[in-house]
Amino acid sequence: MTELGTLDIRHINKRFQVAGDAFAAIDDLSLTVEPGEFLSLLGPSGCGKSTLLRLISGLDSDYGGEILLGSKRISGTSLARGLIFQEHRLFPWLTVEENIALALENSQLSVEEKRASIAGHISLVGLNGFEKAFPRQLSGGMAQRAAIARGLVNRPALLLLDEPFGALDALTRAHMQEELQHIWQAEGITMVLVTHDVDEALYLGDRVVVMAPRPGRIRKTVDVDLPRPRDRTDVAFSRLKAEVLLSLGETG
């Protein structure tokens, strides 16, 4: 794996032109994410959380301020920074196996190492037996698992997740959250998860950063000092949930 480094987001400003007017999607936002940390970015739609993730991924480089990873300024996309989208975005013309293999197209691994790594990641997300399936043959949850395997196969130091379970039913979502936690614990990857689901943010995050919209900014940071795996019915969990919900409901 690429050497971990601190993700340092400094004074980010991001503007969009909407009908000729400049609209501030993110206003002077600063945030530090430690190596190996699981950070949840929580907020209502329009608070700039997905925009921030795109900036960190390097897909969008038109912003003010700077983003450093391991004290190096990020420029463009990098295999050290993986991104999982809300829709799986698997290529429909490739099988599960081929989709994951495409992520290794420019990797230095030998053919044998690639094959082992692909097989290993298919097992990791529990898709054994579906290697040769096309995306249209998979359920939503299975397709999202394949997308996670594709995001992990390069062993990124940082994995960005943009509401990855937003389109799944509640049961599948809870199951996938557990699996993601296992992967995070096993691989020691820094993860930044964007979500609008309070339970999800608290269940997975070491910290929950609550964002506010218009302009997008940080309203509050909540440390989640609860042992894992967390119990959603636990009193301490409920107390944190109330605290987060309260800050989400604040205006101004």
Place this chain on the structure above:
Amino acid sequence: MSRLEKILGSGLVFPLLLLIAWDLSIRHGLLDTRIWASPEAVVATAREQFRDGSLLTALGASLRRDVLGLLGGGFVGLVLGAGLGTIRLLDDLLSPLLNGLKHIALFTWIPLMSIWLGNDEPAKIAFIGLAVFLPVMLNTYQGVRSVDARYLEVARILKLTRLQTLRRVILPSAAPSIATGLRLALIYAWLATIGAEYLFAVAPGIGSAIMEGREQFRMELVLLGMGVIGGVGFLFNTIANRMQAYVLRWQDTN
């Protein structure tokens, strides 16, 4: 569905009835045999032409033109369509001209082509290539242009090079559209092959065989030629269906 409906709906009934009507009309002198050959005469001619090899020679010559034109025109169309679809400058530079060219009916090129390339094989193959080029280019262009931007973002996340993105993302995503272009090209190529044989210098070919039949007032030869042309077209279509179904097997067919 009842059995009767099934039999009627099979698509074979009506042609068979026509065949019977044709045969009966000849037998009862309702059709002038000078301009209407009998089914038996067509079959006899087919047998004779097959035995002395002239049918296969003609068919072989036509298929050779068809395939060469398809390969040439298809290759140029594919490369240019993909180029115009991905390189902005090339698009701005060439697209207006090419979009104008498509309005010039195919057969109006024949005088120019015969002056530039003569009346023999090169001119015929170039003519077929031209017929193939336009549908392939236009559909490739369309397909390449309409690739989902979200897939291109994934390509950037995976750090694919421009060439890898073209080969692994853009072209597969355009494949349904390219297939449509190639299907059209297959039809146009066969059409242009017969047209070229009518309009350029006489040489062996299935279209030439029909012309010969007309000149000699051998209606059975004309009908045989038409039957063979239709049969080849049908065969091409069947092969194309199979290939398309395989190449696009990833698509949702529901």
